[in-house]
Amino acid sequence: MSAVLNLSDTRDVTAFGSKAVGLGEATRAGLPVPPGIALSGPFVEAVASEDEEAVATLLRLAAHLPLPLAVRSSAADEDGAEASFAGQHLTLLNVPSPADLPQAVREIWWSANSDSAITYRQRVGLFTRPSVGVVVQSLLNPEVAGVMFTQNPMNGADERVIEGSWGLGEAVVAGTVIPDHFRIDREGRVLERIPGLKQVAIRALPSGGTVEEATPPGDVEKLCLDEGQLELLSQLALRCEQVYGPARDIEWAIADGTLYVLQCRAVTRTGR
């Protein structure tokens, strides 16, 4: 088993984690996924330990990825039914160069071994040595990004629910803004559009890291998705269901007019 694979070759959940394998599946199915590599849990531990060979391998294999980079955790049991580590494990956006990768990987390794992560593991009966994979991808600079549920998570209705905002999707995921809310039916007809309050946008800084920027006043309540973009999202929902099955929770972004999938996982709960 290789310790580092291109996302398209990533299949082993135990080694690489569900996020990496989900993105691998998406890549193989032709879904639009930013280029990236997946690091296995043992390889992440070796990089965190400053193993010279592992660090050199990482730098060599990451060198072909367009910069900057997004470095995300991919725990073997992440997003599973029994325990979700979302919020426990770190994501580092806008890592400016491969030379910064070993430190980023070490921080993610420590996030899986932090007091809060271990407390959580104890609470859900998982007091075992954590193994965390890592996904390294090119970071997009999106005009708009957000999440989409292929089935309404509140009532289980057979419709798409989309939430979006300006800039990086972390503003939606972290609840920094009240995102625009859309419901569309299976045929792509728009059922509802509710503008949010998008007072900030999260953007990548040239020196690395991200910043919350004030949104221009005219954009705060302006809908961030037009008819054509909603149509693209509708097609993406259908395609994701064909690849993964029903009831998916998709993180997406639109950069330079192209729609990308950043993550696709099962909806863990509906209100029905």
Place this chain on the structure above:
Amino acid sequence: MAGAPIELLQRVPLFSELDQGELEQVARLFKERRFAQGETVVMEGSGGAAFFVIAAGEATVAVGTAQRPPLRAGDYFGEIALIDEGRRSATVTAASDLLCYGLTFWEFRPLVEGNGVIAWKLLQSLAKKLRAAQAD
């Protein structure tokens, strides 16, 4: 060599009687961890994941509302929650940018179980803390 610097571990009472070879073995188990000034390093009452040795910087220590002496380079903390798999007994906060080297429970326990000298030093340290707590 990866891991904690040997010179740092030689200054830590827990490891001061280990020979060079043993120190090198122990040093390789450690991983670097950095905390920014003001960051909470461990929180009283939280579950414990790691044991740390400070390589540079200073940290404040509080038990409840009571302040304890600060920790500096060469000091260590975090061992109690790893020994009893219980809650953190104090809050440690980075008073400056802090460079630490840490061992998780899964490295710490076999290390202590396998080395009587380290285990004895650890017992002495715990006995000292117990007497200090009784005197409070």
